[in-house]
Amino acid sequence: MGIAPPGYFNNRLTRKMDLDPKTSQYVKKAWQLYSTGQYSYQQLADWLFKKGVTAKGRDDGQPKVLAVNAVYSLLSNPFYYGEFKYNGEIYQGVHQPLITKDLFDQVQGVILSRSKNRKTEHNFELTNLIKCSGCGYMITAEEHKKYYKTTNRMATYVYYHCSKKSRTRCNQPYITEPNLVS
Numbered sequence: 001m002g003i004a005p006p007g008y009f010n011n012r013l014t015r016k017m018d019l020d021p022k023t024s025q026y027v028k029k030a031w032q033l034y035s036t037g038q039y040s041y042q043q044l045a046d047w048l049f050k051k052g053v054t055a056k057g058r059d060d061g062q063p064k065v066l067a068v069n070a071v072y073s074l075l076s077n078p079f080y081y082g083e084f085k086y087n088g089e090i091y092q093g094v095h096q097p098l099i100t101k102d103l104f105d106q107v108q109g110v111i112l113s114r115s116k117n118r119k120t121e122h123n124f125e126l127t128n129l130i131k132c133s134g135c136g137y138m139i140t141a142e143e144h145k146k147y148y149k150t151t152n153r154m155a156t157y158v159y160y161h162c163s164k165k166s167r168t169r170c171n172q173p174y175i176t177e178p179n180l181v182s
Contacts, residue, residue: 005079006053006066007098017095024098026051027074031099034075035106037113041071075107124158126180132162134172139163141177 004010007027008017030048033039039047045066048054054063055070066074074080081104082097083090124141132139140163146155158177162170 005077006048006074007080008095019096019098023051023053026053027080028098030071031075031080031103031107035103035110037110041068041075045071072111075111078104080104124160126160126177130160130180132170132172135162135164135170137163137170 004017007020007024009020011018026048030044034044049065055066078090080098081101082093084093122143127141128138130139139160141158141160144157144159159174160180161174162172164170
């Protein structure tokens, strides 16, 4: 018997995972809320924390807000509709399901639709055209955004740097696009 996911507890007498009477209703509601497409992982983590569904603190044992990736894992876990994964295979569980397969599928649809929207294509003009002067490997680029509080504006900067695929450590600094072109 592994560690019970949020909404369940390890019953030592039956050696099964049972629904947690304190938190299962809130975990089920979190599934329903996410299925509407109006809640983010962070919003659910905060809502669950207020309802007492927490992560155990490693340092001091105090309850902590679930991490965003923990909420994603919760919402991707077939255990909640009665199945479980083991060695890459799906098996029917003996525990009581918390949600229906239909709700699970609906939530997976929301997750999938949001993940497709996250991709942003960057067309950095100098990537794959210039090699690093330090190690000879190709340079790559990344975009950084900076908010200036005093002027209330957001600025976007493109930085080029070595892809660092060399076995020797390359210490060339990041270079802004205007400095690289000049």
